[in-house]
Amino acid sequence: MSVDKLKQTVLGLIAVSLFLVSGAVLAEFPLNLTEGVTPTSHKVYELHMTILYIVTVIGIAVFSVMAWSIFHHRKSKGAVAAQFHHSTTAEIIWTIIPILILVGMAIPATKTLVFMEKTSDAEMTLKVTGYQWKWKYDYLDEGISFFSALAEEDNSARQRDSGIDPATIDNYLKNVDNPIVLPVDTKIRILTTAADVIHSWWVPALGWKRDAIPGFINDNWTYIEEPGIYRGKCTELCGKDHGFMPIVVHAVSKEEYAVWVEEQKAIQLAAADGANREWSKDELLEKGKSIYSANCASCHQANGNGVEGLFPALNGSAIVNGPAKDMINLILNGKNLMPAFKEQLNDTDIAAVITHERNSWDNTAKDIVQPADVKAAR
Amino acid sequence: MSEAVIHDDHNDHHDHKPTGIGRWLFSTNHKDIGTMYLVFALIMFFIGGAMAMVIRAELFQPGLQFVDPQFFNSMTTVHALVMIFGAVMPAGVGLANWMIPMMIGAPDMAMPRMNNMSFWILPFAFTLLLSTFFMQGGAPAGGWTMYPPLVLQLGDGFPFLIFAVHFLGISSIMGAINIIATVFNMRAPGMTFMRLPLFVWTWIITAFLLIAAMPVLAGAVTMLLTDKFFGTAFFDAAGGGDPVLFQHVFWFFGHPEVYILVLPSFGIISQIIPTFARKPLFGYASMVYATASIAFLSFFVWAHHMFTVGMPLAGELFFMYATMAIAVPTGVKVFNWTATMWKGSMTFETPMLFSIGVLFMFTLGGFSGLMMGITPVDFQYHDTYFIVAHFHYVLVPGIVFGIVGGVYYWLPKWTGHMYDETLGKWHFWTSTISVNILFFPMHFIGLAGMPRRIPDYSTQFTDWNMIISIGGFAFGLSQLILVWVVIKCIRGGEKATDEVWEGAHGLEFTLSSPPPFHSFTTPPEVTDATAHS
Amino acid sequence: MRDDDKTSAEKELAAKNMRLVIVLGLVAVGFYVGIILTYM
Missing domain, CATH: 1.10.760.10 (Cytochrome c-like domain)
Incomplete structure (x- = not known):
């Protein structure tokens, strides 16, 4: 192969791969769990990846043995069937090894779980109440309270035969009229409950979801490390519009949060006056x-x-x-x-x-x- | 030890087949009832499948195009009820009816009339369930798990849902009792428990699970009924009850139910793999013990379906460890099947292809199951498409493939004709390719944050959903090949030998193809040499 | 088949089957009633 030809081939390959990459960018194929923005979500993500790698390795090993057998021990290749039908040694080995692997998984899992369940020492408390089909948020320490439902624009587009292309709306079905605003670098206690049926409050970036159950209050916590907008959904079937009660969290600096709290208090006063x-x-x-x-x-x-x-x-x-x-x-x-x-x-x-x-x-x-x-x- | 009864003296007068519709309506024959169960299951499979097609059509692109959210919820709810209680369970019972008497050397089931009744309850139960589509308030739309308080919002269909579940429970319990009585009392001389074919073993264990689990479901839905109509407050927090209690009771049924569905499929592939590997099943005894321990453990893991309700830390840890423990006996089974194929002399007729499909894809579903057994990460997976991917992997290529493999395996025995092998292979390959296009990407969209049971989704999930829907339609169409194969095989084809398959062992293959109306009127002698494959 | 057609061995088997069915049936009914009574 001449140098020119080699050059041409390399350029061609680059062109093709660029085309493929651009195609992949146009089409969206999300693949994995978010790493999130809280200590919990980082731990959960790491645990998820660890276990995924372990089962992938086991899977490759087991499937390779099966595939080897399927390709080599076939009658058409003249294989003659052996007649063994048990081996105590083998059976002990493939009982003990999985147990050891499982113990290896259980240790980090237990640590993460214990970490997640420590709800004490929170600096503020947000109470979340699920309604059919919206969320109510009560900032218990600040006395702020409001409902948060699917944004108007999304709501029109999601009607049957609305004629509005969902692709024209950014974050379709993940916009609300009143987002929650939370400060970063603060341990926030989040209580979940519901007024009618069971809902479940999930913001993937926080690293957990928890059911909102009428008559019961569930205790959770989060500690957001980066300012940003984090979106989530109701994840427990709660009737007709279960798919249409999203959650939007605006995580802001402590200073901005303090400003927002004052604004909200003013708005609530005005409403009471009205x-x-x-x-x-x-x-x-x-x-x-x-x-x-x-x-x-x-x-x-x-x-x-x-x-x-x-x-x-x-x-x-x-x-x-x-x-x-x-x-x-x-x-x-x-x-x-x-x-x-x-x-x-x-x-x-x-x-x-x-x-x-x-x-x-x-x-x-x-x-x-x-x-x-x-x-x-x- | 029991033995079946010899009654050659009046053999003749009950070997005539009743004719016409009466043959089916009043049938007490295990083969006819088995056939009815299987046909019923197939019809339900297509009804439930049609609902899945509606779901996939609506989810083909974002926005609502075909149905309203309420009807969409009815589709997901009734699809699940129909597939679980109408397709998979009756198919399992149908195979048990057909094969267990033939496998243990009995003339028929122990309780033939009860057998008839347990079948004929099914069409009535499903008429009740499906009639709710025409009622005020529509069909059940609160999910097949029927969680209160949501399920109590159902309109006129509510009592129909409850009674349909009651009837289905009664039918399964009668079927289970019959199977236990048959296996315990009707075995041929020499057919000891540890010589039973594995399909029979898995079915006895399934039957005990049914007897323990179905009454619990019936109790739970009875409490729903009294909560709705008689002012009790079992699940109503305002009246001192607890909505989470329903979930505990439901899943105490629900997790054993998972094994009720899967164990018969394990039994079937334990028959098929040795036949086509021409090699005895590896680790017969450990297979039996593994099955029994899976069944036993299944009563201690229920809360892993509800990690997000907010349990105490100790509870979460207990259910996580117990769930992980199930991976051990399940692993033993997978390794045993692999060891059975190892150094065999394999051929790949359709039943073997489907069994290998089960082996690979059930294992894959097992891996995702292990992942979601880990409590802290399940907080992320719970109620997303990752879960949908998991349970469809174990239910469709894990269980339905096993049942379909069993149908191909025994079809020549039932009809006396070989089925069309080319069509069978087409069925396998189209199903396998489409089922993976259908369910594999669900892992990705689930992890990326798409919740389950939603009629419309954010646009980032559009491309995967289109691919999934295309896989779904292709999988649905592929199943028509099965119908074609079965009809073609009933109508004729190459004559099947008694043994049917070169490597086949077991009493059912000592009978003619098709077998006589009453299976073993003279009980066969079973020795170690003729025992399990 | 009428009852008088049956041999004694068949009758014995039928009785044995019936006993087992009744016991298992009672177990199932017991679970059903038990679960409701537990939470009453």
């Missing part, structure tokens, strides 16, 4: 529309027509067009599959959404409901 004043119809309608799409539309549908046999229509409904008082009570206390919203929505939210429903579609009750009316009904 409940004490008269609202105009336009204000209520505007707020009601967004409350409706975040809380009601997943069952009663955006067009208010519900789902035959499952979720009643609000469009033309006797309750929606009847006395406002009954409607307030129904939303506060729930009925059958309909959850009680008294914990989830404040007086202004409920007043706004009722006003929205009574003034939308073909409904005839065109009146307005004030936050004070809801407050009176509580």
Whole structure:
């Protein structure tokens, strides 16, 4: 082979491999567990890789013996069957060796587990409550509390035949309206529980998931080392919209966190004030529309027509067009599959959404409901 | 030690086959009932498979194209119930019905009428279950694990789900009792326990697991029923109950259930591999003990299905160690099968191909099982596609392949005709290639963070999901070849000899092909030389 | 087959089978009732 030809071949090979690499970049083929950003997630990742390597080695060994036998001990190659049918030595060996390997795996696993279960000495506490189908976060020390649901844009795109290409949305199904903000370099205790059915709170970058069980509180902790945005999902089937209640964590520096806490406190004060004043119809309608799409539309549908046999229509409904008082009570206390919203929505939210429903579609009750009316009904 | 009964004197008057629909409706014949079980299982396999196709079609690309989330959840839930209770378990019982009397030298099962009943409960149970699709509130959508409080939100279908599960439990328990009675009381002279073919051994152990586990499931769903309708609060925290208690009780059934599904498949490949390696099974006794210890251990590992509920550290450690311990007897079995092939004189007819498929791919599923037995890393794996990949590897190429291998292995015995070997090989290779395209990438998307039981996913998982769906459709289509082979074989083909396979051993291969309506009217003498393959 | 067709050995086997079935059936029912009573 001449030098020129060799050069050509090498260049050709480089071109082909570049093409392959670019193809692999265009298409996305995620393969492995995240290393995460907490001490726990690093330990878990290491343990995962260690065990993966061990089983890979065992697998190659066992499969090679099988393959060797399949290729060499075949009748078509003239193999004559031996007639041995047991060997105590062999059986003892292949009982003892796996036991030793397992003990070797159990030791680091036990250490990691003990490390993960040490929830004491936390510097702050976040309580996570699962709802169908959103999360509620309570910052127990700061007195901040809010709900976090799938972001509006994702929610429109995920409707059946929405006509919106999910590829046009960054982090499709992993965006929320109100992300959690947490400080880095802080030991944070995370309590999980639920209000209706069992959910499970999972942010892969933190290195664990834990079920949120109604009536019980689970104790966990995390210590985020790097600022960033970490996304997760509900991982316990919790009904219709189980796939649509993501988690977004903004990890920020302690200083930024302190600023955020002050902002939140101000927002919550303003909201409490809002409940004490008269609202105009336009204000209520505007707020009601967004409350409706975040809380009601997943069952009663955006067009208010519900789902035959499952979720009643609000469009033309006797309750929606009847006395406002009954409607307030129904939303506060729930009925059958309909959850009680008294914990989830404040007086202004409920007043706004009722006003929205009574003034939308073909409904005839065109009146307005004030936050004070809801407050009176509580 | 028991012996079957000699009754040549009135042999003649019960060797006539009943005819028409009555032959099947009122059948007390183990072969006819076995056939009905197998046909039923095949139909359910396609019904459950159709649901899987809906799931894979919806997941082909992100966004919702075909079904609503609620219906999607019904698909995953009922797919699992149909495949586990409708396809795999009845197929196992069908093979047991057909083969156990022939393998132990008995004329029929011990309780032929109960046998009939345990089969005919199944179609009724599945009518109850599938009718929920037409009810207010739809079909069960809370997962086959039926966790409360979610399952209690089901509409009119709820009591139908509960009673369907009760009926399925009753059917399996009757089938199990019948198998135990048959093996304990109906063995031919000289057929001692340690001469039983391994398929019979695995089935006795399975039957005991069924008797211990199914009542627990029935108890758990009864408590769900009273919670919903009679005001009890077994699982309701507001009434002093505990939703996690259901999970403990369910998985106390659920983990033995895993071995109820897999042990018959182990038994089948323990028959097939020696036949085609032309060499006795390696370590017969250790196979029996390994199977028994797997079954015993299966009652102490249930909580590894629920590591994330938040157990005390001691509990998590106990269940992790117990789970890891199961790898030892399972490893012994895999090594024994490998040693059986070693220095054999192998040929690769379809049953052998499927058995080798089980050997490789079940082992692969075992490795991922070991990984998720490690509690701290399971906190990451739990409820992701990594789990879906694991249990489908053990269930499809691990169990379904074993059952299909058994069908190919004994089909010539049942019909008297050899099946079409070329088609059989096509079936194996198309299934094996597609099943790996279908399930292997699930490991990757699971590790990368895709939760299970979701109808729509983030766009980073799109490419793998497309590949998985294509594998799924190909696997579904491949199974039509099986139907074709079976029909073709029933209708005719090269005449099968009594022995069928060159290396076949065992009492079933001393009978004619097809065997007489009543298997052994004169019990055969079994000696060490004629005992297990 | 009517009962009077049976030989004594067959009758004995049938009785033996029935005994085993009843015992195993009672075990199953016992587990079912037991698990519910445990959590009552």
